[in-house]
Amino acid sequence: MSEKAAVLVAGSWGTALASVLADKGLDVAIWTRNEAQRDEINTLHRNERFLPGVELGPNLRATTDMGEAVEGAKAVVIVAPSSAVREVAKSLKAYYRKDMLVVHATKGFEIESMKRVSTVIAEELGCEEGRIVVLSGPSHAEEVVKRYPTTVVVASLEDDQAAAAQDLFMNPYFRVYTNRDLVGVELAGALKNIIALGAGMSDGLGYGDNAKAALLTRGLAEITRIGVEMGANPLTFAGLAGIGDLVVTATSRHSRNWRAGFMLGEGKPLQEVLGSMGMVVEGIRTTKAAHAISEKFQVQMPIAAQLYHVLFEGLDPRTAVEALMGRDRKTEMEAMSLETWETWHT
Ligand SMILES: NC(=O)c1ccc[n+]([C@@H]2O[C@H](COP(=O)([O-])OP(=O)(O)OC[C@H]3O[C@@H](n4cnc5c(N)ncnc54)[C@H](O)[C@@H]3O)[C@@H](O)[C@H]2O)c1
Numbered sequence: 001m002s003e004k005a006a007v008l009v010a011g012s013w014g015t016a017l018a019s020v021l022a023d024k025g026l027d028v029a030i031w032t033r034n035e036a037q038r039d040e041i042n043t044l045h046r047n048e049r050f051l052p053g054v055e056l057g058p059n060l061r062a063t064t065d066m067g068e069a070v071e072g073a074k075a076v077v078i079v080a081p082s083s084a085v086r087e088v089a090k091s092l093k094a095y096y097r098k099d100m101l102v103v104h105a106t107k108g109f110e111i112e113s114m115k116r117v118s119t120v121i122a123e124e125l126g127c128e129e130g131r132i133v134v135l136s137g138p139s140h141a142e143e144v145v146k147r148y149p150t151t152v153v154v155a156s157l158e159d160d161q162a163a164a165a166q167d168l169f170m171n172p173y174f175r176v177y178t179n180r181d182l183v184g185v186e187l188a189g190a191l192k193n194i195i196a197l198g199a200g201m202s203d204g205l206g207y208g209d210n211a212k213a214a215l216l217t218r219g220l221a222e223i224t225r226i227g228v229e230m231g232a233n234p235l236t237f238a239g240l241a242g243i244g245d246l247v248v249t250a251t252s253r254h255s256r257n258w259r260a261g262f263m264l265g266e267g268k269p270l271q272e273v274l275g276s277m278g279m280v281v282e283g284i285r286t287t288k289a290a291h292a293i294s295e296k297f298q299v300q301m302p303i304a305a306q307l308y309h310v311l312f313e314g315l316d317p318r319t320a321v322e323a324l325m326g327r328d329r330k331t332e333m334e335a336m337s338l339e340t341w342e343t344w345h346t
């Protein structure tokens with residue numbers, strides 16, 4: 001009999017990760033709260049709303065009963081939007097076993113508390129945060145289900161948990177690296193969405209390649225700076241969860257964050273943009289969280305701050321760009337916060 005894994009929630013990324021596991025020969029149970037979606041997956045082997053045109057393997061089945069999904073599973077993979085992670089982890093608590101590998105692939109924060117996703121899950125399951133693994137990196141669901149080569153990183157405070165997650169997911173088209181920097185991998189994966197939104201907005205304004213390259217470079221400096229302040233290793237931001245994911249999210253036609261930013265740059269109001277997406281755009285909530293975090297840690301995040309003004313205070317995107325271009329002059333090293341990097345090494 002094949003080993004079993006459970007995936008919690010059947011959005012685009014949950015379904016794609018379930019396919020990776022099914023391709024490895026595992027019996028995969030995917031939990032959804034939506035009965036019509038369950039029936040579509042079980043009878044037509046499709047999840048048309050989230051991954052149009054994709055045929056799912058026969059060893060991937062859906063259920064609306066979380067207990068049934070998790071029963072006998074050696075691993076459970078939580079792929080809920082950040083807004084739903086606590087609720088999903090709370091429901092999982094009743095079925096959680098200590099020998100179960102828990103991986104999450106959510107990119108965001110709990111905005112009310114500014115907590116990272118691993119912290120939220122560990123709190124709800126009543127386990128050490130070291131038991132939780134994060135999976136992140138440049139990986140759009142639409143390409144993973146086509147089995148295009150993809151690389152990701154799994155991070156945990158406990159090496160054996162990260163190694164188990166690497167073993168669980170690694171296959172010929174899905175290459176998995178491990179990393180000990182749980183904090184850095186989670187922060188990089190969440191914060192890059194803000195910069196991708198900004199890159200989309202720049203494209204929507206018609207500002208060209210120079211502006212986008214500037215946003216990516218200065219954006220990476222900015223998210224690294226806050227990341228280090230929150231305990232991350234700066235080198236993580238130069239890896240798959242950082243620059244790797246920033247490149248894909250800020251340039252790919254699959255990126256919801258880039259697309260939302262593009263429409264905002266074209267002048268569409270936020271509510272209209274969100275209404276037209278039909279899928280989660282984590283960068284919007286994360287901009288709110290980053291605004292609070294940068295104030296709490298007293299770390300400047302100029303791009304995130306301007307995006308916050310555009311998204312939540314009605315600032316015109318062109319005025320936001322003018323404000324960024326008109327900031328005090330700096331040396332590049334000062335602006336990259338070399339001092340914080342040095343702090344990390346002392
Ligand atoms: N789509 C990708 O390519 C991709 C890649 C890497 C990481 N991610 C991350 O994965 C997470 C999920 O994104 P996605 O793309 O799958 O989103 P999605 O919009 O495609 O799907 C979200 C799913 O969550 C379900 N959901 C929402 N609230 C729920 C709740 N309270 N209880 C149960 N189910 C609930 C929705 O019904 C939907 O099925 C995000 O943090 C995203 O950043 C996505």
Ligand SMILES: O=P(O)(O)OC[C@H](O)CO
Binds near residue numbers: 107139258281
């Ligand atoms: O489509 P996006 O913008 O939510 O990005 C999804 C992933 O983070 C890409 O790795």
